[in-house]
Amino acid sequence: MTHQFKMGEMFDGALLANAPRVRLSRRGIIMGLAAGSVFPFVSGCTTNAATGDSQLLLFGDDQIASMAATAWADTKAQTPQTSNSKLKSRVLSIWDRTINGAVKEGHINPGTQWDVAVFDTDDVNAFVMPGNRVGVYRGITELTENDDQLSSVLGHETGHVVGKHAAERMSVSTAAQVGLMAGQIAVASSDELSKYGSAIGALGGAAIQFGVILPYSRKHELQADRLGVDYMHQAGYDVKQSVRLWELMDSQSKGQRPPEFMSTHPDPVRRAEELRSYINARGYALI
Ligand SMILES: [Zn+2]
Structure with missing residues (x-):
């Protein structure tokens, strides 16, 4: 077999x-x-x-960190990284601030080191790998309309880490x-x-x-969405932008080239709705 x-x-x-x-x-x-x-x-x-x-x-x-080492090395070897230092430092600073939100929430240990790569391709995507490795593609930085929306992507990824x-x-x-x-x-x-x-x-x-x-289960995705919003809130980002992000993803999904993020993150309309009610229930904002 x-x-x-x-x-x-x-x-x-x-x-x-x-x-x-x-x-x-x-x-x-x-x-x-x-x-x-x-x-x-x-x-x-x-x-x-x-x-x-x-x-x-x-x-x-x-164990899983060492197992992912090869996959991470391969990804970095096969994908060009941006030479745009302004973009790189923007992504790094949003990452730092979002992670700091997770630290404040008590979910990430202070002083944890991360290896963040900004890849210079049009892919509308981002990911985390075991071993504190983070990949962000230029495409998703261009789709997102502001730092808050990018924080929502990164907060979601952090949610996958925290959720193991x-x-x-x-x-x-x-x-x-x-x-x-x-x-x-x-x-x-x-x-x-x-x-x-x-x-x-x-x-x-x-x-x-x-x-x-395998894509994450729906349960994992929704949990990562909620955790991401918690971290955005702690970091002082506008949590309402997480809802806007999924609306954007939805509008892009009908285009010629749907965002890669969508292939592993289906159902944007439902996610936007779930996030809206979570944000309201937590009292982060009224939307
Ligand atoms: Zn996810």
């Missing part, structure tokens, strides 16, 4: 141009199991202190795979397993493909 995915959409839709297709094979799973890279980390559900959600987390932050959405998504995918394979593993001889014993991390590699390619 082999699953095949195109390495096209990752995290919040970072595009890896010309990236190879990734195959997740039965052998990969067996290798991972034999190498002991799975079961030692099984610790059941944990509660996310920031969101209060109970999550299945098979991977620690450090990548780790949860990878964990659920891995658990499903391991479950599917369990019958076959049980009958595999120990000789067969030990042959692969040195392949540490094989399943980790496969798991991150699952974790990064």
Whole structure:
């Protein structure tokens, strides 16, 4: 049984141009199991202190950060970064201020270091990768009408970090795979397993493909939207602009070239509505 995915959409839709297709094979799973890279980390559900959600987390932050290192290096190698120092410093300062909002909210540790890249392409997109890596494309800085709207994008991305959405998504995918394979593993001889014993991390590699390619669930997206608004509010940005952002996305989605952000963030009208009622309920603004 082999699953095949195109390495096209990752995290919040970072595009890896010309990236190879990734195959997740039965052998990969067996290798991972034999190498002991799975079961030692099984610790059941944990509660996310920031969101209060109970999550299945098979991977620690450090593990997924190192698994994402290659994907991040590839993205930076394949995508030009802006040489526009004004744009770069604008993005950095909005990022800093938004993150500071998350720090004030008590969701991000003060002094956390981030690697922020501003890519010089028309893609209307932004993403975070495990390991505090942030990608922002020039296209989304041009679509957004003001700093508040860009903060809303970055706050949303920060929401994915705080919600540990990548780790949860990878964990659920891995658990499903391991479950599917369990019958076959049980009958595999120990000789067969030990042959692969040195392949540490094989399943980790496969798991991150699952974790990064699938879009986040609707639940994760809406949670990231809400957290993003909390951080904007703490940072002193105009939270109403988050609603305007989704209206903009909606109007763009009917055009010739819908924003890439839309492929992993569907349903802009509903999101605008949900944000509006959240903002009203929190008393951040009346809209
Ligand atoms: Zn998202």
